[in-house]
Amino acid sequence: MPAIRSSAVSGIERRPTVALVTLGCRVNRAENEALSRTLEGMGAALSDPDAADVIIVNTCCVTGEAEAKTRQALRREAARPGVRQVIAYGCAAALFEPALSELGEKIVVVADRKAVAGATARALGSEGTLPAEGRRGHGALGRSRASLKIQDGCSRHCAFCLVRTARGPSRSMEADVAVAEVRSLAGEGFGEVVLCGVNLGCYDDAGVGLEGLLARLLAETDVGRLRLSSIEPQDVTDGLIDLMASSRGRIAPYLAMPLQSGSERTLSRMGRELSAEGYADRVRAARSKIPDVAIAADLICGFPGETDGDWAESLEFCRAMGFSNMHVFRYSPRPRTEASGLEGRVDARTAKARSKEARRLRDEMRGRYAASLVGSRQRVLVESEGFGVTGGLVRARVDGGAERGSLVDAIAKGLLGPSALDCS
Numbered sequence: 001m002p003a004i005r006s007s008a009v010s011g012i013e014r015r016p017t018v019a020l021v022t023l024g025c026r027v028n029r030a031e032n033e034a035l036s037r038t039l040e041g042m043g044a045a046l047s048d049p050d051a052a053d054v055i056i057v058n059t060c061c062v063t064g065e066a067e068a069k070t071r072q073a074l075r076r077e078a079a080r081p082g083v084r085q086v087i088a089y090g091c092a093a094a095l096f097e098p099a100l101s102e103l104g105e106k107i108v109v110v111a112d113r114k115a116v117a118g119a120t121a122r123a124l125g126s127e128g129t130l131p132a133e134g135r136r137g138h139g140a141l142g143r144s145r146a147s148l149k150i151q152d153g154c155s156r157h158c159a160f161c162l163v164r165t166a167r168g169p170s171r172s173m174e175a176d177v178a179v180a181e182v183r184s185l186a187g188e189g190f191g192e193v194v195l196c197g198v199n200l201g202c203y204d205d206a207g208v209g210l211e212g213l214l215a216r217l218l219a220e221t222d223v224g225r226l227r228l229s230s231i232e233p234q235d236v237t238d239g240l241i242d243l244m245a246s247s248r249g250r251i252a253p254y255l256a257m258p259l260q261s262g263s264e265r266t267l268s269r270m271g272r273e274l275s276a277e278g279y280a281d282r283v284r285a286a287r288s289k290i291p292d293v294a295i296a297a298d299l300i301c302g303f304p305g306e307t308d309g310d311w312a313e314s315l316e317f318c319r320a321m322g323f324s325n326m327h328v329f330r331y332s333p334r335p336r337t338e339a340s341g342l343e344g345r346v347d348a349r350t351a352k353a354r355s356k357e358a359r360r361l362r363d364e365m366r367g368r369y370a371a372s373l374v375g376s377r378q379r380v381l382v383e384s385e386g387f388g389v390t391g392g393l394v395r396a397r398v399d400g401g402a403e404r405g406s407l408v409d410a411i412a413k414g415l416l417g418p419s420a421l422d423c424s
Contacts, residue, residue: 304343380396
């Protein structure tokens with residue numbers, strides 16, 4: 001691994017500075033956290049973009065809006081007067097390298113994620129390049145939760161999704177490595193480790209699946225709490241539910257299960273593997289065994305062919321599920337996806353109205369879930385003085401003085417605003 005050379009200004013040695021900008025999903029965040037540790041090991045100092053020699057942007061293109069934000073971010077960072085180079089990597093970089101390269105002379109697009117650290121070293125004046133794998137890392141960029149990417153890629157075929165093309169087929173971190181990484185993070189004082197993956201339920205290391213890995217992490221590390229970032233509903237098995245229920249809170253009572261639509265007809269057109277009724281079955285199974293479990297969902301508005309009746313069915317299904325949170329997206333056609341060729345395009349005004357309606361419902365459901373926790377005992381991860389998050393990712397106020405990164409047990413005495421708890 002090459003060392004990044006420091007420079008001397010007025011006789012004072014100065015470490016080269018790097019800023020990392022994350023767009024998109026938690027997997028991108030986990031990748032930037034790992035990259036931060038690698039770069040620090042090479043001799044770089046992390047900084048804000050305003051003070052950075054090199055800015056690295058992990059890009060996103062899951063929707064048209066996300067792709068537009070990627071372009072805006074690259075232009076913005078390249079316009080900073082002190083920056084030498086802006087390095088773009090991630091999904092948009094892998095798929096749209098020529099177009100992104102044309103956004104500015106300072107922008108360098110690195111399609112191969114494994115080559116980013118080496119490209120950064122070269123931009124900062126280091127000789128040579130990193131080995132292909134670089135150094136494994138898991139820095140948390142100053143937060144009390146650390147993210148660890150244990151799986152990448154996807155071998156499923158949803159009609160609307162471009163991520164499979166950008167990231168390739170499913171592949172997994174070795175279980176022994178994952179155990180060592182989590183053990184190291186716990187030793188560094190992180191109270192919670194978020195296990196991330198593009199399709200987390202497809203984790204498989206020589207026959208060890210996600211449930212087997214979680215069992216090892218519980219037995220072989222002393223991490224305070226593990227959290228699953230997002231998992232497809234068909235991968236929420238009875239065995240996984242039982243393991244979460246028996247972990248006594250060491251696996252966060254939280255399941256982010258992408259729904260995309262509550263309409264059976266729309267789900268079929270999307271190429272989703274599980275029906276709405278199948279999804280509801282997994283929700284019922286989780287709630288029957290995991291106290292206070294938070295169920296979060298993703299919802300797409302305005303998918304091609306979605307009628308007013310389909311939308312009403314979808315929204316009513318979400319209302320019946322009573323999600324703790326819901327990420328709402330307006331459909332946008334993505335190149336090289338099956339959905340981009342479907343007929344029945346929903347006009348922009350209708351899609352916007354449906355999105356607004358869904359967000360109102362989301363806010364109502366978030367408030368109801370938070371209210372349902374009042375009077376219960378919650379384990380809160382302290383993220384700043386006097387505040388933290390519960391296992392269900394509800395913001396909570398706790399008594400001051402608890403160390404950042406620690407887990408404290410407290411009774412939820414009431415609400416702070418519409419969707420936060422007072423546990424002080």
